[in-house]
Amino acid sequence: MLPKILVVDDDRYTRTLIEQLMRKSAEVHLAADGETARRLFAAEDFNLVLMDQRLPKDKGLDLLREFRLDRPRLVAILITGFADVRDAVAAVREGLFDYLTKPFDDLEALEAVIGKALELDRAYREIADLRETLASQSGSPIMITHSAAMEKLLVQLRQAAPLDTTVLIEGESGTGKEVIAKLLHSLSSRTGGPMKELNCGALSESLIEAALFGYEKGAFTGAVKTTPGYFEEADNGTILLDEIADMSPKLQVSLLRVLQEGTFVRLGSTVQRPSNFRLLCATNKPLEQEVAAGRFRSDLYYRINVVPLRVPPLRERRDDILPLALFFLDHFKRKFSKATGPLQSDAIATLENAQWTGNVRELKHTIERAVVINAGGPITSADLGLASTATPGSTYSTAAPTPLLAYREARLRFERAYFSSLMQAADGNVSEASRISGVARQNIYGHLERAEIVTKQ
Ligand SMILES: Nc1ncnc2c1ncn2[C@@H]1O[C@H](COP(=O)(O)OP(=O)(O)OP(=O)(O)O)[C@@H](O)[C@H]1O
Ligand SMILES: [Mg+2]
Missing domain, CATH: 3.40.50.2300 (Response regulator)
Known part of the structure; x- marks a missing residue:
């Protein structure tokens, strides 16, 4: 339509x-x-x-x-x-x-x-x-996909979800790997079952082992009572092993054995127990390189890399930025019960052009901060607090490394940002704009035109 x-x-x-x-x-x-x-x-x-x-x-x-x-x-x-x-x-x-x-x-x-x-x-x-959809089916994770790249990923995800195979989710930090994993679980036949997550980068080898395999009372100092691990608890469900690249060599061997044999043994026990979980793995280090460098077992890699899903960084799918920003804006307005105004067009431009090295998580935090500091009016580019080469007065030393633009384009961006802020500060008054900027009054319009802020007469 x-x-x-x-x-x-x-x-x-x-x-x-x-x-x-x-x-x-x-x-x-x-x-x-x-x-x-x-x-x-x-x-x-x-x-x-x-x-x-x-x-x-x-x-x-x-x-x-x-x-x-x-x-x-x-x-x-x-x-x-x-x-x-x-x-x-x-x-x-x-x-x-x-x-x-x-x-x-x-x-x-x-x-x-x-x-x-x-x-x-x-x-x-x-x-x-x-x-509306969420209100009717609460519990499902929220994933905004607007760009062609994410639509493509969603198609692969929908195909992979019901297959019960291992899925390897690769992507930079903050791209939404966990969201993808949750969606895979909720679209699979195991959706009624539990989903367990373990971050292999954050825990010691012995803790990970105990969490996955479970243990008998007395299996090690501190094992005061028999405790089932995720391999048991995720029965008919899903396990997500996050930061899988950081798993120790010893644990890599144990995991491989569980995957090959479909059984596991609690620490301190000799009883083989059947396992029935689906494994999802996530990594922000390219696993293939880890294999090449000898840090990750190739046999385990082939086991877990049955269906690879690569989540592109935000800068490769800029069409997602605005929908995500609006979504987070709405979320934080509700969360903090604030009557924040909409995003101004200069703020939208700043968001769309930022580097987002921290990906969606960084965007989410940026919007959260803007909502928190906002005093009730619309959100301006300045409210976003982003180190941008387009913001007058920004310190280049603290800005994230940005690929260099052609001089013409860089200047145009700077002028556009500068003169829109200037006209706002001057409330649209040309004499005032001239006073603030030190640009002769009769030249202001020329600048506004060149920066494409007003159209030529
Ligand atoms: N497409 C999306 N739609 C809505 N929210 C998203 C989307 N992608 C990511 N998020 C949100 O951004 C944040 C970061 O996402 P997530 O934790 O899934 O990233 P990650 O790739 O697992 O990061 P890390 O590698 O650091 O663990 C979360 O709060 C998540 O809810
Ligand atoms: Mg994560």
Whole structure:
């Protein structure tokens, strides 16, 4: 189904232009005044509203505020004339998605902004759907997958889940390996059974051994009572061995034996017990390299690498960033009962361009921190506290190593970030912007144009 766009503008030329531009990819509805816009808005569920600021009887911004009372997540773009930068800045401050300056002469850029806004609406809706689904099937882990790379992984995951084979989940730290493991369990026939997790990187060899095999009373000092291990407790269930690369050589041998024979012996016992668990392994070190380096047994590697799943780092699936950010935003707003506003478009850009060496976990923490420090308005790029080369005044020494951009692109990014912050700080007032920045008043617009913050007249 095509997305629905409402274009409100008293200028027939603008209406027709947007309609022509978008009619292949959207269902475009047109209104020339506030009254018609109100009527249409009440009747349809629009994915995006493009609103002119100067209407015969209404101010576009007021009309959008009115619409937002009904639909707080409405995605909208304010269209302003050249002289209305101040209104536009107010719009951005309120967390409206973006603003565009008339006349539009770069149609590609116009289409791109509309495309981005529709994407944001889609993400909002997906998350709303997800929440409903979750409310009806609580217990299932939540996994946001929006990018093509993750969709592909999800297909492999759905195929692997019911097979009862060992799955090896590889991926950098924080990419969501544990989430994948939980999803595999919940989509398998063992979903009613227990799931046990053990981190081989965090525990000593003897603790891991005791946790997996269980022990008889008196098997070692401190074994005060007979205790079953995961091999028993996960009967008809799943065991996740996290950080499997860190497992000691001795334990690698013991695990291999259990997998080959389907039986195990508690520590301090001689009784062979049958095991019936499904094994999932996770690692953030490429296991093949560990094998090559002689640190991991190749026979165990072949045993556990029956179905490999590789979780790509976040920087290789940037389409996931926004949906994940919105999801976490929603999560932490509820958790802390805070009425945080939406993400401003500069914040979205910062998120989408960040390096995310800590992957999804880092994104989650970033949003959590932003919600905690937010004082009630929309979340700005500055609230994110990300070391970004695009933030004026950032210290390059503390920034994560970023691949170098072409000078032109780097400068454009810097200027875009600098001049949008400047115009916000100056409340859209050019003289004030000139005073703060030391850039001559008559040159400010030139900079705004070059940074593509306003469209050329
Ligand atoms: N696709 C996703 N959708 C929603 N939440 C996610 C997603 N991926 C990761 N998360 C969240 O991000 C955090 C990190 O994920 P997880 O613990 O699964 O990473 P990991 O790959 O196991 O990391 P590590 O290697 O450090 O153990 C968790 O809080 C998890 O809920
Ligand atoms: Mg993990």
